[in-house]
Amino acid sequence: MADTILVTGGAGYVGSHVVVELAKAGYAPVVLDNFANSTPAVLPRLQALAGRPIPSVTADVRDAAALRAVFHDHPIAAVVHCAGLKAVGESQERPLAYYDVNVGGAIALAEVMGEAGVATLVFSSSATVYGQPDHLPVPEDAPLRPHSVYGRTKRVVEDFLRDLAKANDNWRIAILRYFNPAGAHSSGMLGEASRGKPANLVPLLCKIAAGELAELAIYGGDWPTADGTGVRDYLHVQDLAEGHVAAMRYLAKAHGAHTLNLGAGRGHSVMEVVAAFEKACGRTIAKAVAPRRPGDVAAYYADPARAAKLLEWRASRDLQVICADAWRWQRNGGRY
Ligand SMILES: NC(=O)c1ccc[n+]([C@@H]2O[C@H](COP(=O)([O-])OP(=O)(O)OC[C@H]3O[C@@H](n4cnc5c(N)ncnc54)[C@H](O)[C@@H]3O)[C@@H](O)[C@H]2O)c1
16 A cells, blocks of 8 residues: 655645655655645645645644544655745744744644654755855755845754654654645646745746736845856755655655755756746846845755765756746646
């Protein structure tokens, strides 16, 4: 029988793609989400793409009683924990909410997993835990100096999970530090459906190309990079989702907590992304340079060697595929 995997935040941008890839790999995903930042309208699409029924539970990941009911009702073998709040700017204004959901959610989940005897966990962390890197590419043992409340909640949860695994060797935990997830499902049926104005570059380009936003503000044109604009490691969301499947397979044979970068391993500047997007959509993107934002860094991209070695995973879709798939999603409406 297929292993049942609980995906918290499974209705969200990353979680929805993870659900589909898990199902494709022969697992039986169950979605848990409170739809704080997503909609149940994604669920029929997940079922269509997965080709199997996807049970879903509307619950808050901080609600231990609700979690207990999920573990009682489904034969959960492992968990992918994507549920959380992720807006860097908002985290500075709402630290209580961010610590409560991100840290409190992880604690409630680990507690109930412990009670249920489920010890395999894949956690969505973020490259934002590194802050300003000393060297590029960034390896997993680089110093952790997150600039934001959001990044600090991820660092706290990472420490918590490593401490759990140190205290009890039963745990099998993969802490995945995502670089910049971007793009959409190649079917055009799943993608990033931000509420309000998107914060990330590729969704902004989608809205500008579609005429929903006027122009792109490029934060800083004088960074010490080749063209003066910021450089990031863009990772196709389907590559990222496949990384979760690879992590799940790895944990079947590895105990302890394992911290892994998931990134493409190369950086692209804002200008390069704009050019790739213009090529994908056949339109010109209006843009203007704006002042740098506090806390931003010039460049970072992953050293993905550990994931390549341990998970036998590497990103296979390039920037042009990211832009083409994001534009297809936008052309289909860009929302659920
Ligand atoms: N997208 C990125 O750029 C990025 C980068 C690094 C890490 N991450 C992490 O990956 C995870 C998924 O991110 P995403 O981009 O899919 O975000 P998202 O907002 O699309 O998905 C998160 C999901 O969690 C749900 N959720 C929020 N609070 C909840 C709660 N208390 N109980 C149950 N469900 C809750 C939301 O409704 C949403 O469906 C997050 O933990 C995020 O911090 C994302």
